[in-house]
Amino acid sequence: MNPVPSLANLHFSDEERNTLYRIIASRRDMRHFIPNSTLDDATITRLLQAVHHAPSVGLMQPWRFRRxxxxxxxxxxxxxxxxxxxxxxxxxxxxxxxxLRLKVEGIRDCAELWVASVAPDDGTVFGRRTMPEAMALCSVACAIQNLWLATRAENLGMGWVSMFEPTALAELLALPSGSKPIAILCIGQVEAFYPAPMLELEGWRQGGSLETVWIDGGGKLSV
Incomplete structure (x- = not known):
C-alpha cells in the first residue's frame, strides 16, 4: 500500500495546474438544469468536503448549508x-x-437545492475585531466559491440565487436566531455550460477587462 503523501510537501504538475485554471475560467452561474436528475451520496460528500476546506478568518468556519x-x-x-x-x-x-425576460433561478429543476447561511456569531475576535460581520460573510463566500469550483470539476452546474428577503427565508427554514441566509444554491446536471456568462450572452451587462480592476503600484506588469 502506498503511503498517503504529505499535503505540506505536495507539488502539482503543470497539467494539474492548467486544469485548475481551466475549471476557474469555465465556471458559470447556471440557471438551466436537467429536470428530475439526482446526485449520488459520494458526489455530495466530495462537494461538502470542498466546502469545508475553505479558508475562514480566525478558523471560525461560519458557514452552514441547509439541504x-x-x-x-x-x-x-x-x-x-x-x-x-x-x-x-x-x-x-x-x-x-x-x-423580466432573464431566467434568474433553477429552483424547481435542479437536482439539489441548498441554502448557505452565516452562522450566529461565535465571538471570534482574531482577524475580525474591526470588521466582524464582513469577515464572517467573506468566509462563507469562500466556502461557496469552493463549492462552485468543485461542482464544475464534477461537470455539474451551480447557480447562486440572491433574490430573496433574508429574514423571510430564515423564518421559512426555522434557522437559529442570529443566522443569516445569503445564498440559495441550485446544483445539478446541465445539458451544456454557457460559453460565456449568461448576462453577457443576454446583453444585460458586459464584464470589465482585467485592467479595470488591477492596480500595480510598480507599473511593471503588463496584463
Missing part, C-alpha cells in the same frame, strides 16, 4: 425569489421588461 428535501419547501422558496424578482423589476424602472 432542501421537501418539494413544498422548494415551492415556498421559489415564491420568495419571485416576489423579490418583481420588486427588483420595479426598482429597475425602464429596464424592467428587459430584466
Amino acid at each position: 432542501i428535501h421537501d418539494n413544498t419547501q422548494r415551492e415556498q422558496i421559489a415564491a420568495l425569489v419571485m416576489a423579490e424578482r418583481d420588486a427588483t423589476a420595479e426598482a429597475l424602472g425602464e429596464r424592467a421588461t428587459e430584466f
Whole structure:
C-alpha cells in the first residue's frame, strides 16, 4: 500500500495546474438544469468536503448549508425569489421588461437545492475585531466559491440565487436566531455550460477587462 503523501510537501504538475485554471475560467452561474436528475451520496460528500476546506478568518468556519428535501419547501422558496424578482423589476424602472425576460433561478429543476447561511456569531475576535460581520460573510463566500469550483470539476452546474428577503427565508427554514441566509444554491446536471456568462450572452451587462480592476503600484506588469 502506498503511503498517503504529505499535503505540506505536495507539488502539482503543470497539467494539474492548467486544469485548475481551466475549471476557474469555465465556471458559470447556471440557471438551466436537467429536470428530475439526482446526485449520488459520494458526489455530495466530495462537494461538502470542498466546502469545508475553505479558508475562514480566525478558523471560525461560519458557514452552514441547509439541504432542501421537501418539494413544498422548494415551492415556498421559489415564491420568495419571485416576489423579490418583481420588486427588483420595479426598482429597475425602464429596464424592467428587459430584466423580466432573464431566467434568474433553477429552483424547481435542479437536482439539489441548498441554502448557505452565516452562522450566529461565535465571538471570534482574531482577524475580525474591526470588521466582524464582513469577515464572517467573506468566509462563507469562500466556502461557496469552493463549492462552485468543485461542482464544475464534477461537470455539474451551480447557480447562486440572491433574490430573496433574508429574514423571510430564515423564518421559512426555522434557522437559529442570529443566522443569516445569503445564498440559495441550485446544483445539478446541465445539458451544456454557457460559453460565456449568461448576462453577457443576454446583453444585460458586459464584464470589465482585467485592467479595470488591477492596480500595480510598480507599473511593471503588463496584463
